[in-house]
Amino acid sequence: MAATAVEEGFGLTRVPRGPEAAAGTSAVKRSTRAEQEKAKRLGDGKTARERLRHTVRTGLSHAKDLDEFFNLLADAGLQVETRMLPSGDLQGYKVALPDDGTPVWFSGSSLATDLYLPQIRQRLTATEAQPTAAPSARRHRPSAWHVATAAAERNPHHLDHADDGAVQAHLTVFGEVLYALPARAPALLQAELHRAALAFEQAVHIRAHRPPARPRTARRPEVHAATLAAAEAAGHNPATVLQQAAQYRTLDDAKSASEVLVWRIHASATGTHPAPAHKPHKLATRTSSPPRRSVSDTGHKRAIAIARRPSTVRVPRRRPFCPPLGLTLRRGVVATTRRLRFAGGMAQSLTPQALEQQRGFRGMSVQELAEATGVSPGSVRRWEAGTQAVSDRAFGRLLKVLHCDAQDLTAGERGTETLQDLRRRAGMSAAEVAALLRRKRASQGLHISAEKVRDLERGRPVSGRDWLSPETQGWVARMLAQVYGIPDRVVIDAWRRTRPNDIAPTLPARRPRNTSEAALTIWRELNDRQRSYLTCIFHQDQEAEEEQRQNRYAGEAHRPAAAWRRLTLALSAPAxxxxxxxxxxxxRKAGIHDPGTGSSVSALDRRGLITVYRDRLYVDGLGDIPRTRVEMTRRGRAVARAALGVTPAPAPPAALLSPWLWKIVVRVARAGAQGVDGSLAGRGPHYLAVGQSPDGRTPSRGFIVLRLPDEADHGPYRWFLTDSGRRHIADHIDTYRSLYPSVEVGSIAAEFA
DNA sequence: CAGAGGCGAACATAAAGGGC
DNA sequence: GCCCTTTATGTTCGCCTCTG
Incomplete structure (x- = not known):
């Protein structure tokens, strides 16, 4: 029903093929099977055609004319060849990836219809013909980010009111803006923008045409998947996503306009900001709820089974959008919706349309995806039809094959994972995890079984006396992190979300490093003078490290160790x-009054205790003078520590936040129901916010979330604590107060004590 | 119009899950 | 740990659409 409405509303029925369909669109050309195989062989997530299309489109979005366009392609490292007509006019072009073997050429039109030379020429000409502001006015024009965001905000209006051609033009230009943004964006936003551009490329492709007189059912995967992609990638339809995006955060309240734009696009596409249940949904809402294990009146956790005999209830051929739990239409018959059992109970479940969309993006057929995932095509079809859940093992393989994150396939978001989600992401069954854990020495005596793993993941009491202690639980958490190949903190956070009423697990303390006998032996071999040099350099090194730590706490940007560990020892000029x-x-204080750069330094260098760098430094009045710099090696530090009896300061337990992040959490906690405004738009959200990731791979802590304030149904979004964040504060506030006394916790101390 | 490929449905079976 | 139930998956068949 919803699908029909969307399709009718947008004419998302079928994309005409052939040249007449291509005009004015950006229809992408699918990679051939051979190209996909080659990409797979090379361990590459993208085919040559996809890479070239992206680069060419990015170049086009930056170019003012054809010359600049070709220069940009060459600058990007592509091999470019043009064809000339006898008249001297340009006839076409082809590109190839930089390759040490025989280049594989692709003509522009084989990448996408809008990259065909006549189309490019037409576009560039149109751009040149645009009236430009007077030079004097340019000095005062707003930043490119503001212009781009304003354009994005106007798009909903165009989609609603403009004619078809104009709409297509607006969408094409907006797509180009998306392609151009990564080059100008901060590095950490580039991946997000790139994904947005890819999603939009698919969406625009199918928006182009009104339905033919006789409605037909889309059959081929690219058409159907792209139809869904349009709705899905853009929060279900382009008009709504842009309207919604415009309402999120105002540009003026954020430090970085680019981040706001990325945030808006991302939030719209992924539904990051679900309106509270009691409020009217402003996003084009997903009609699906993640299928959950149902709980019967008796409390007996038994899911309503999927019909084993579908002859009684015919499943419709197509269910583009997951029906809401409750009632749904099945070929004209009202029947109760059957809920999937989903092997994980509360695990983040696969969204059928998301899978179909991801498969469509990669141009894979059901057969290909099934082969790559190691299941039968029937299973893939049932996953996409929403009639069968993906097993834990298959889910992990699916993520690998599709090169995507769990949040791309599920309704769940980063920073909200449960223990079972982590296991599914790793593609392991409970039995496999239990077997791996049993092999670890720390698990001896715990008698870990698949059943205990399941009990743990369901929040049920785990049998066995030993399981009660937070220390044991800390060991189990660490072993799980090792088995899943993820940081301890991710498991700890998921553990607390899964078992909120338990005592928090205590991670095993880091073992104090033993004084190495080998290091002491090296020390004994040094003469007094060499020992003094090593000691002084070590103290200076530690001072630099402390300075660096303080700067970081003060919020300064990270500097690589090479920039501050390399210490100036001497300048060859009169003192x-x-x-x-x-x-x-x-x-000199140690009694060495001729501190030069002679044999003592060389001796330390020879033993691998320090590294010596010699260069020249320009000094006013003296010119270039030789400079000697030294950097302690790890071995050198170990020797100095062993000899001086220095034990390194114990690092805070892995699950705790840095002072900088703790400060942010405290700030959000102190704001309470008021929330914190968009001035939080730094890197903090990447580490802390639901839906974000510090490294694009592991989830954020999920301690804060950007949403509308309670009781508000519009206006700027603000930052609030999540339950997870609240629990973390309550768990560790005392530790934090002693670790970071400079962070003022104020009124929250009483609230969380 | 024939063949290929995609898809849904029906049925069989392996494996996971749950109770005792 | 056993046994039964439930569910995910594999296999096969027939229908539909597209392509040449």
Whole structure:
């Protein structure tokens, strides 16, 4: 029903083929099977055609004319060849990836219809013909980000009111903006923007045409998947997503307009900001709820089974959108919706349309996906039809094959994972995990079985006396992290979400490093002078490390170790002109009054305790003078520590936040129901917010979330604590207060104590 | 119009899940 | 740990659409 409405509303029925269909659209050309195989062989997620299409489109979006266009392609490292007519006019072009073998050429039209040379020429000409502002006005024009965002905000109006051609033009230009953005965006946003561009490319492709006189059912995967992609990728339809995006955060309240735009696009596409249940949904809502294990009146956890005999209830051929739980139409018959059992109970379940969309994006047929995933095509069809859940093992393989994140396939978001989600992502059954855990020494005595793993994941009491202690649970959490190949903190957070009423697991303390006898032996072999040098350099190194730590706490950007560990030892110039370096000062205090760069330094270098760098430094009045810099090696630090009896400061337990992130969490907690405004738009959200990821791979902590304030149904979104964040504060506030006394917790101390 | 490929449905079976 | 139930998956068949 919903699908029909969307299809009718947007004419998303079928894309005409052939040249007449291509005009004015950006229909992409699918990669051939051979190209996909080659990409797979090379361990590449993308085929050559996809890479070229992206690069060419990016170049086009930056170019003012054809010359610049070809120059940009060459600058991007592509091999470019043009064909000339006898008249001297350009006839066409072809491109190939930089390749040490025989280049495989693709003509522009074989990448996408809008990359055909006449189309490009037409577009560039049209761009040139645009009236431009007077030069004087340019000085005051708003930033490109503001312009782009404003254009995005106007798109809903165009979609609603403009004619078809104009709509297509707006969408094409917006798509080009999306392609151009990554080049200008901060590095951490580039991946998001790139994904948005790809999603939009698919969406625009099928928006182009009104339905033919005789409605037909889309059959081929690219057409159907793209239809869904349009709805799905853009939060179900382009008009709604853009309207919604415009209402999220105002540009003016954020430090970075680019982040706001990315946030808006991402939030619209993934439904990051679900309106509270009591409020009217502003997003084109997913009509599906993640299928959940139902609980009967008796409390007996038994799901309503999927019909084993579908002869009684015919499943419709197509269910583009998951029906709401409750009632749904099945070929004119009202029947109760059957809920999937989904092997994980509360696990984030696969969204059928998301799978179909991801498969469509990659141009894979059901057969191909089934082969790659190691299941039968029948299973893939049932997953996409929503009649069968994906097993834990198949889910993990699916993520690998589709090169996507769990959140791309499920309604779940990063930072909301349960223990079972983590296992499904790793593609393991409970029995496999139990077997792997049993092999670990730390699991001895725990008698880990698949049943205990399941009990743990369901929040049920785990049998066995040993399981009660937080220390044991900490060990289990760490072993799970090792088995799944993810950081401890991810498991700890998922553990707390899964078992909120338990005591938090305590991660095993880091073992104090033993003083190495080998290090002491090296120390004994040094003469007094060499020992003094090593000691002074070590102290200076530690001082630099502490300075660096303080700067980081103060919010300064991360600097690579090479930039601050390399210490200046000496300048070859009279001391009365250039003074002494800090290391030389230390050496003088230690009684070495001729602190030069001679044999002692070389001896330490030879033993691998320090690395010596020699270069020249320009000093006013003296010109270029030789400079000697030294950097301690790990071995050098170990020797100095062993000899001086210094034990490194214990690092905070892995599940705790850095002072910087703790400060953010405290700030959001202190704001309470008011929330914190968009000024939080730094890197913090990547580590802390639901739906984000610090590294594009592991989930964020999920401690804060951007949403409308309670009781508000419009206006700017603000940051609030999640339950997970609240629990984390309650679990660790005392530890944090002693670890980071400079972070003022204020009123929340009483609230969370 | 024939063949290929995609898809849904029906049935059989292996495996996971749950109760005791 | 056993046994029964439930569910995911494999296999096969027939229908539909597209392509040449």
């Amino acid at each position: 009365d002109l250039v003074g002494f370096t800090r290391i030389q000062e230390r050496l």
